[in-house]
Structures are given as C-alpha cells and as structure tokens.
Amino acid sequence: MNVEEQLKQMTTKLHQHEYVCRGLFERRGALSYIGHLDLKAVFERALRRAELPLLYTQGFNPRPMLEFALPLGVGIDTEGDWVDVAMEVPLDPEEYVRRINEELPEGVRVIRAVSLDEPKKSLMSVVTCAEYRIEAPGITEALLNVFSLEHVETTKKSKGREVRTDIRPLLIKPLTSSTPDSAEYMCYAGSQQNLRPDVLLKAVCETTGYSSEAAAEARITRLALYGGNYPDITSIEGLT
C-alpha cells in the first residue's frame, strides 16, 4: 500500500465501506452490567473468535471496525439495539448471525441482520427516537404525571458541571402497552438530542415524589430505536 492508499484507509469511516453487516441485538442478564466500551470489546472478541472476514481500523492499534447505534448505559437491558460491522468481503447475513451468536457470551444475541452496500450515513447519525420500558411498582402513574406537565426541570451533568434543563420537550408519548408497574414510552434519542432513562427517572422522583429507592431498583429495557422525523419514524434497518 502506498502512502495515499494508507491515508485513504485511515480516514475512511465504517459506513463508507462496501460490505457492512447491520445486526439487531438484544442483551440481558450478566451482560447488562457492563459499560458501553466493555460491550464493544465483548463484540470485538466474539467477532474475532468467529473468524469473520473483518475489516480493521488502521494505525498503531488495529481493531475490528464496528459501530453501535446508541450507547447503552450500565444496568440497562435491550431488545432492540443495532450494531454495524464492516467486512472485507460480502457475507450472507444469516451466516453472520449464526457465527457470531456461537461466540457471543450468554446474554447478548444478534436477532437478525441485513447487509448494506456502502451506507452513506453512519449508524449513529440516523437514530432519532427510542422506546423504553421501566419496571417498578406504580411507576406508570408517576410517569403519566410527568407527561401531563408542561415543563419538567431537572439537573444533569454537562462537561463536569451540573446544569438545569427541561426534559419535557424530549418526551414524545407514553405507549398504550403500559401496565401499572411497567411504563413504556417513546422519547427523542441519538446524537442530536437524547433523554437517558436514568435522567428521566431522576426527574420523575423529583417532580412526583416517586420513591428514589424504588427507582434505584427499577428494571430498564430499551425496546427499540427509530430513525426519521417523528411522527414519520422508520426502522433503523434499512436507513443508510
């Protein structure tokens, strides 16, 4: 490889590569207790064990090229997250799913995958909304209270400082599938504007007096991610 080719390789983003496998995955159990970077490493090692035709980043410390749609916080389960992996040669999505699932530790599983041909946009940049479920005693009533307010002020950490912020504009709607102890809702998510479920829970406690002990024990699941502009939302699957 000459210098120019090398430079090109180094600066090429994952989504500009020819063969990208986009997988929908879930995680639960032990694997939910690790952070975003650890989850990335879990995927990297599983991909290596599966001996897939991976593309590597250039530079001093080459790593398999992969990108997640949205970081998952520690302690949060998911039923609908996405991950892109760049391949050297085309790979049948079904074979990809089979081989990586053989190697992933129990608790993470790729549900299905599609192959994309040189996607124009990065996976991260297409995410706009998310659906979550929070399970805790009486949580739905408290959350509906929050939805009925015009402003929901809370503090959040930004660049190491505590700042006041109104999170109400980030909430979209409660879902009809909610039950008294299991609140499901849709909110804005992604790199532009994002409402983390722990920040929401904190605001719920502050504004409705919901018990923070109960909130600390709540089980949180990300149900799905979407692209597009609400209400015209679309699946992430084919968004390139």
Place this chain on the structure above:
Amino acid sequence: MSVESPGRYVGGEKNQIVKPITEDMVRTVFCFPDIYEIGMSNLALQILYKVLNGPEWSSCERAFSPWPDMDAGMRERGIPLYSLETRSPLNEFDVAAFSLGYEMCFTNVLQMLDLGRIPLRSADRKENDPIVVAGGPVCCNIEPMADFFDAVFIGEGEEVDLEFTAVIKKYKDGGKKDRKALLKELAKIEGVYVPSLYTPKYENGRFAGFDIEEGAPASVKKRIIKDLDKVDYPVSPVVPNNNVVHDRAYLELFRGCIRGCRFCQAGYLYRPVREKSAKTLCGQGISIMKNTGYDDLGLLSLSTSDYTGLHELTDNLLEDFSSKHESLSLPSLRIDNFALELMEKASQTRKSGLTFAPEAGTQRLRDVINKGINEEDIMTSLKLAFEGGWSTVKLYFMLGLPTETMEDVEGIADLALKIERLYFDTMREIGAKPRKPEITVSTSMFIPKPFTPFQWEPQNTKEQFLEKQSHLRNLLKKHRNIRYIWHDVETSCWEGIYARGDRRLCDVILEGYKAGSIFDAWDQFFDYEKWTGILNSHGLKWEDYTQGWSTEDSLPWDNIDVGVTKAFLKREREKAYAETVTENCRSKCAGCGAACYKAGICP
C-alpha cells in the same frame, strides 16, 4: 443496590463452566482475595479452574472479594458472598480454595470467609463446613494465617489438587464424619501442610520450633510438575466481559529461573527450571487466541530472554499473528539486538518504553545480590536502543538491600544521569535530533523473604527507607528528564512482618479485620498506625519480626521443604557478604538441593 462496576459480580463470561449441582460431586469454590479484575488476570485461577472442572465428580466455581461498597451493601442486607457460576453461598461448598499471591491480601481472606458464612478459625469449623485451603507463593510461610486454614498446598497445584479432592470425595461419600481424622488423612498427601497438627513453641518471645502431632511429617515437601509439556494448559480461559487489569491472553514459557538473584523469593521457590517446548507453546498460543478472541498474547515467565526456544516460538507465533492483527507482549526481556528487533516485530503499537532492573546502584551491591548484569551491559543495550529510536527507559531499583550504604543509593542517581548523558551523546553521534528522553527511576523496598539467602537479614526500618527515599529524591529533583517514583513505605514495612511472621500474628490479623480493615494491599485503605496499635496490644513489636535471625535460630517456616537446602542458603549468604557472584544454573550447577526433584535442567 448501586455499586461501582457491577459487572464484576455477575459472571456469565465466555468459557465460564457451569456444572449442574449434584449430591455426590465435590464442589470447590476458588476464592481470590482481591477484586475480580485482578483475580481474573491470575494464571493460577485459570489453570486450577480447568483442572478441577475436569473429572465428572468435581466442579470448580469462582468467588472474589467484594469492593468496600459492595461489602457494606451485602452486610446491611444480609446477603452472603456467593460464587459467580451458580450463585451458591460459600458455605455450601465442600472446599473453599484461596489463592494467595501477596501477603497484604490476608484480611480479605477473612472478609470472604466471613461474608461466605464460614467460621473464620479452622478450630471452630464443624464437619459440614467447607474445608478451607490455600495455595500460592505466600504459602511457603503461612504461619501468620495458619489458624484460618485447614490445609495448605506447598508448591504447584495441578496434580495435588485432584488428589486432595479425591480424599474429600471419600469424606463426603462417608457422610462427612470426623473432620479431625480427615485433616490427618489430608496431611498424608505429599505437599499438603495441615497447620493444626503443628503447635509452635516460643522462648523469650521468639519462635522456637514446633510440637508435631503423630503421623504428620516433620517437613512438608513442595510439589512440582516435572514435565510441563504433559500437563494441561487452559487454552480456553474464562474471558471477562468487563475491563480487566491486563486485557490479554497468557502463555507460560517455563517455571523457575536460572539466575539466582539473592533477594528473589520466586527464584528459589520455583526451582528447578523447567521449560515447555516451543512446539507445545506455539500450538497452545494459537489455540488460546482463537478461543478467547484477544488481540494480544503475553509471554509469562520470570525472565523471558532465558527461554531457550524464544527464537523459534516468537517466529512461529508472529507468522500466524500478522494476518490477524494480533500482537505479542514480551515482558522482562533482556535488551540486545535480537530483543529490539523482536519488540519491533512483535507489537504493532508504538515503541513502548524499555525496562531495566539493575536493582542496585553500584556494582558492589549488584554483586552482593547476585544480579548478573554490570553497567557496561546496561550501557551497551541502551545505546543500541537509543540508536533504534527508543527514548523512554524505566529503571527498577530496591532500597534497603543488605550491606547497602548511602553511596549505593547515590549510585542509583549516578546511573540515571549517565543514561541521560548516553542518550544525548548517542543522538549527537548518529546525527539525530534528540527528543526529550523520559527516564523513570522506580524504587521499591527490599523485604527479606523466607527461602532466600537473605532470610536471616534485618529489614530496614520505616525511617531508614524514608531517609534513603528523600535523599534520592533530592539528588534527582533538578533533572527534568528524570522522573522518580517510589512505593508506599508503610505497606512494605508491614508486608515484612507477614513475610517472616509466626502464628502469633493470627490474632493480630483477626483483630485488624474485626476493626474494619480490608484491602490492605490498596494503599488508600492501609492504616499503619492502627495496625501498629493492634500489634503492640498483643505484646508484639514490629522489630520482633524484622530485626533478623541468627543462622542457628529455628525459623517459623522450617517445617516446609522447597528443595533448596538451608546449607546452600547459608553458603549464598556468605558469598553475598564476600561480594562474590554465583553462576547461573545453565552455566554451572551451584548445588542448591533442587536437583532432588530430578527435573528440568538440574544435573
């Protein structure tokens, strides 16, 4: 409950082994008395996990010390310490096996037993309580913890472990009757020390030998694996999901060390040197990478450069690795042309720093400790490295070595300055533009350890260590290219009393634990004043354990036999005083006694 890094308490990793629990199986829980992240980079854990999960009738699970936040939460809610695999409380196991790699983990052993609902003292355990055992290098003098262990493995565990569990199996099949008889039975296994069969005597406040119960051996002989090629190696180790201290796979090249540095306990404990063949290692290295998905393989041994098959092994591994973006980590490499080339090839990362361990600042003192390198060697290697583009050097030294004077301490600073000068001279010579070299001087405190020629030596006091440290700091502080870092003096001072301690320390350690001490190996938790107070309240002084012994005295570890004879250690001690070096095992056998194992390179 919200705790730091919850991932360390849940298991569920790739290659974890979860066996269904059955009534007639011997269940061992491997206990590591520090956090998960440290325990999981421990090779002994991975080896014994595999061995003990081998037979159908044996299973092995894992448990680690909960960090203080988790510890507090568990106590508050009455949650017992449980294993990762089946979430069983420790007291439901037949055997709780501790791995002891360093002395300062002692209070964590008590923490784990306590949280695991196992009576702390061996004497208080009933027939149904787990048999609590320990293994690891610290066990060559386990006296400070002797009251808490039912049995202790001396030496390497791969073979003795299953012999041990087989005896436990019989005990369990027989309905767990008569624990005392079981302990006597266990003491018959070679390499198993049962402390309760040995009662220490004291005269004038000093240890004066043991009363030994009938049937127990006068000394317990270390076990070793004679042929490392024939013993199973964990090529599918458990791969942690969260960030572990060393995020890589490991390959053990050989055990033992040919060098015979007189301060180094490992160098004597692991004799004789036994190598694995390059062929075995290459096969294992390739499978371990495939089975774990790591991108870096660390070669482990006491001195990588002394491995005779290094050329062949690294060539073969690197050939396989290059296409898969995998790299090799080569710690403790002696720097020469071959090594520099190898480092260049082995790792795709930037030129990492070079490390040297001269250990002492003057040639006189290096001869005392039998560190077989001289200044010329160091300078020649460094010149090569500087020419090759390296500019980061880390130098390791020890303070408080026997016969050390302030002149030797000053020698450390001199050496660092000479290296700085060498860097600039070399750059000028080859016409390269010098960068800012980074020379790090790191000092640790010399602690005399059992089974070394220095086992009778006095240890430096805290004041002596501090004086030497500050002297060196003053000498180096004006030099902007040289950074001086040092270890915590108090922790090392205390480690010294455990290293050569006797059974009277058991009560001290227990009281320290009850007063809230855990994670003493972590400087931020260790409280020297508190521990000194407890020690003194038991009528003991720090000096009782550190002022040294005469070579005629009985030593608390006299009932342990590691193969190396006391006569040899005395000879080496005399040679140290005479500033005479001893040749390494490969060039000439020094007759240390380890040849009795009829293994490895011994004649």
